[in-house]
Amino acid sequence: MKSIAMLCGACLLGLNYGVSAQIRSISPGKDYPSKPVRLIATSSAGGPVDALARLVGAKLTEALGQTAIIDNRDGASGMIGCQLAARSAPDGYTLLVGSGSSLMSAPALKIKPPYDPFTDFSPVTLMVVNPQILLVPNTLPVNSVKELVEFAKSRPGQVSYGSGGVGAAPHLGAELLSAMAGITLVHVPYKGSAPALIDLLAGRLQFVFNTMQPSVITLVKSGRVKGLAVSSAQRSPAAPDIPTVAETYPGFENITWYGLFAPAKTPRDIIAKLNANVVKILREPETAQRLASQGAEPAPGTPEELRKFMRLESGRLKKIIAYAGLKSD
Numbered sequence: 001m002k003s004i005a006m007l008c009g010a011c012l013l014g015l016n017y018g019v020s021a022q023i024r025s026i027s028p029g030k031d032y033p034s035k036p037v038r039l040i041a042t043s044s045a046g047g048p049v050d051a052l053a054r055l056v057g058a059k060l061t062e063a064l065g066q067t068a069i070i071d072n073r074d075g076a077s078g079m080i081g082c083q084l085a086a087r088s089a090p091d092g093y094t095l096l097v098g099s100g101s102s103l104m105s106a107p108a109l110k111i112k113p114p115y116d117p118f119t120d121f122s123p124v125t126l127m128v129v130n131p132q133i134l135l136v137p138n139t140l141p142v143n144s145v146k147e148l149v150e151f152a153k154s155r156p157g158q159v160s161y162g163s164g165g166v167g168a169a170p171h172l173g174a175e176l177l178s179a180m181a182g183i184t185l186v187h188v189p190y191k192g193s194a195p196a197l198i199d200l201l202a203g204r205l206q207f208v209f210n211t212m213q214p215s216v217i218t219l220v221k222s223g224r225v226k227g228l229a230v231s232s233a234q235r236s237p238a239a240p241d242i243p244t245v246a247e248t249y250p251g252f253e254n255i256t257w258y259g260l261f262a263p264a265k266t267p268r269d270i271i272a273k274l275n276a277n278v279v280k281i282l283r284e285p286e287t288a289q290r291l292a293s294q295g296a297e298p299a300p301g302t303p304e305e306l307r308k309f310m311r312l313e314s315g316r317l318k319k320i321i322a323y324a325g326l327k328s329d
Contacts, residue, residue, distance in 0.1 A: 030269075032092055032269075032270050032273060033064050033065075033066040033092065033093065034066070035066060035093065036066050036067040036068070036069050036093075037060070037064065037066055037067070037068050037069070037092070037093055037094075037095060038068075038069050038071050038093060038094045038095065039053045039056075039057050039060075039068050039069065039070050039071065039095050039096075039097055040071045040073050040081045040084055040085045040094065040095065040096045040097065041053040041070055041071065041072050041073070041081065041097050042073060042074065042078030042080075042081035042082060042096070042097070042098050042099060042102040043072065043074050043078070043099075043164075043192060043193070044072055044074040044191075044192045044194055045072050046194060046215070047074070047192060047193060047194060048099075048130070048193070048211040048213050048256070048258075048294075049078075049097055049098075049099055049258060050070065050072055051213060051294070052097060052127060052128060052258055052291075052296075053070050053097040054070055055287065055290060055291075056068075056097075056127065056260075056278060056281055056282070056287075057069075057070055059281045059284075059287070060277060060278065060281065063277045063280070063281065064277065074191060074192045075191050075192075076165065077101055077102060077105065077106065077164060077165030077166060077167050077168045078098065078099060078101060078102025078103075078164075078165075078168075079102060079106060079113050079114070079115075081096065081098070081102065082096060082098055082102050082103060082113065082115055082117075083113070083114045083115055085098070085121070085261065085263060086114075086115035086120040086121060086263060086264070087115075087263075088263050089263065090122070090262065090263040090264060090265040090266040090267075091266065091267075091270075092262060092266055092267070092270035092271075092274065094262075094263065095124070095260060095261065095262055095274070096121065096260070096261040096262070097127070097258060097259075097260060098121075098258065098259060098261055099169070099256060099257065099258050100169065100255075100256060100257045100258075100259075100313055100317075101164070101165075101167060101168040101169045101172075101256070103117040103121075103259075103261075103310070104117055104310065104313050104314055104317055105167030105168065105169070105172065105317055106167050109166065109167045109321060109326060111166070111167065117310060117314075118307070118310070118311075119264060120263070120264050121261040121262065121263065121264055122261065122262045122263065122264055122265070122266045122271055122303070123259065123260075123261055123303040123304075123306035123307050123310070124259070124260040124261060124262055124271055124274050124275050124278060124303060124306070125259065125260050125274075125275050125278050125279055125282075125300050125301055125302070125303065125306055126257065126258075126259045126299045126300065126301050126305065126306045126309055127257075127258045127259055127260055127278070127282060127298070127299065127300065128257065128258050128282075128291055128296040128297060128298055128299055129255050129256070129257045129296070129297050129299050130211055130212060130255065130256045130257065130258070130294070130295055130296040130297070131212055131230045131231050131232035131236050131255055131256070131295055132169060132170060132173055132209040132210060132211055132212065132230065132231040132254065132255070132256060133209070133210055133211075133212050133216060133220070133227050133229070133230050133231070133236075133239070133242065133295070134148075134173075134177075134207060134208075134209055134227070134228045134229045134230070134231070134245065135197075135200060135207060135208050135209075135210055135216070135219075135220070135225045135226065135227055135228070136148065136200075136206060136207045136225065136226050136228060137200055137201065137203050137205075137206070137225060137226075138223055138224060138225055138226055139203055140206060140207075140226070142226075142228070143226065143228070144228055144229075144243075144248070145177075145228050145229045145243075145245055145247075145248040145249070146248055148206075148207060148228060149177075149181040149183055149248075151206075152181075152183040152184070152185065152206075153181075153182075153183055156183070156184045157184045157185075157186065158186070159183070159185055159186065159206045159207075160185065160186040160187075160188050160205050160206055161174045161185055161186070161187060161188065161205060161206060161207045161208055161209075162188045162189070162190055162195075162196030162197075162199055162200065162205045162208045163187065163188075163189055163190065163193070163196060163208065163209070164189075164190060164191075164192050164193040164196065165189045165190065165191065165192075166187075166189055168189075168193075169209070169211075169254060169255070169256045170193065170196075170208060170209035170210060170211075171187065171189070172254055172317070172320050172321070172324070172326075173209040173231050173254040174187070174207075174208075174209055175187075175320075175324040175326055176252060176254055176320050176323065176324050177245065177249070177252065178324065179323055179324040179325065180249045180251075180252060181249065188205060193208075193210055193211065196208050196210075197210055197216070200225065201219075201224060201225065207228075209231060209254075211256050211295075212230070212236060212238055212239070212294060212295030212296070213294045213295070214293060214294055217238060217239060217293075217294075217295070220239070220242075227239065227242050228242075228243075229242060229243050229244055229245045229247070229248070230242055230243075230244050230245070230295075231244070231245055231252070231253065231254045231255065232244060232253060232255055233246055233253045236295045237292060237295075238292060238293060238294065238295035239295065254320065257299070257309075257313070259306055259310075260274070260278055262274070271303060275302065275303060278300065279300040279301070282298040282299075282300040283298065283300060
């Protein structure tokens, strides 16, 4: 009787083990996604991050069979959106379309954001890299980087520029120019790049660095603003007639980049599924063409490649900040 009970117990144990093993073998991402996916964009509607999120989100909706909802969370140089994403459940239903500024600049400036870019996020893929364009009002009597620098030198402390916030790429670009050219500027931080551009058009600012996008290129072509230079090492295919800042100050380079992230500890198979779909989207000729019209270059890759790129960017930003003698405001 005892041996029968032991045998039954062993059978039950084996059955339970088999069921547990079967449960463990089921991939948590097998049925992913089964509901809408939220893409947090760290810019206001119409901003560069928003434009990228909507472009990729529309195609991701088709690829996944679930709606990709864009959630704009602007403010604090993108840190508000990053914090929200970092604190979300790691289930693949909340993703972050974040910029290098929102993720990397604050730590480089020794500001303590409420998240760590390396431990609070699971990289999915680098999406695009994008130069900035140096813009001045059409009423400002300058037509080149050299003339802008001469204008600023004749008015020390009187030339102001706007940016989307402390540590944002436009802020770093202006301060790098200030350091390399030996000029004193006044920084006016805004809650996003759009308000800074509005004040530039109104003549309340002397210049801004702004991410290249169709609306900005249209402003330049229409003559409402002047595009003096781009911040990349090479000229942009979207505006090949506009010189680089480096043509006046060799070594100048300050790009913007955007990546897709999930909260840390998101299952690897969900990350892999997202990576495969977004990489495919970014490599589609139609997507590449639309991005090129914005001055952006698709740069998809593996999660590991994005993490490595982030470490390189962290070092680059620290060098810019040290060179410009920047401190957090």
